[in-house]
Amino acid sequence: MHRSSFVLAATTALALAASGQGWAGTSSASSTSSGDITTSWGDRTRIQLTWTDRNSFRDGTLAVADQTCDDRTLYATLTVRTGSGTTLAAEDRHNTRGCGTTTDFRDLRATDPSGIRSVTMTLCRRQAGMPDHCETRYTSFNPYNPSYGF
Incomplete structure (x- = not known):
């Protein structure tokens, strides 16, 4: 799959700082979404983020x-779908450290x-x-954005 570089739109800020298969759900009480996903070939990823309002999420890992x-x-x-319908992809985050x-x-x-x-991983x-x-196995819809299902 070819991935193009992420271009930061002037009005959008997306920051990613380095440092079992499942479906991610969003808890309306805490507005935190998380997923623990295993691919069909066996590698794994975990993600968590907190929705703050219709325009933002933060504290993602x-x-x-x-x-x-x-x-x-x-x-x-990670790919963010904005309210205007634009889809923005962040740069790829690699694990090159091995087995x-x-x-x-x-x-x-x-x-x-x-x-x-929404955010898709x-x-x-x-x-x-x-x-x-x-494989795309995680999507979190913003519970504060009434148009999230469209």
Whole structure:
């Protein structure tokens, strides 16, 4: 899967600071969304973020774990769908440390004045001479944005 670089729109701030298969749900009481996802090939990622209002999420963490020990680079990409319908992808976050390791990324956050409808996470692994193998298994809809389902 080809990924283009993330271009920061003037009105949108998306920051990702380095440092079992499931479905992520959002708790209306705490507005925190989390997911613990295992891909079909066996690698794993955990994500958590806190929705603050219709325009923002903050305090996000992402852990990318190499559990297959297959000497392939593993990476995750977060994609934000804004209230205006624009889709913005952050740069890929890689775990290049190898077998049995986890790479953590902290302080994930985004703000957009048109609102944020959802955040999607895609986990991929590189395949020599072939397109990357990617799976999208996490989507969190903003509970504060009434248009989140569209």
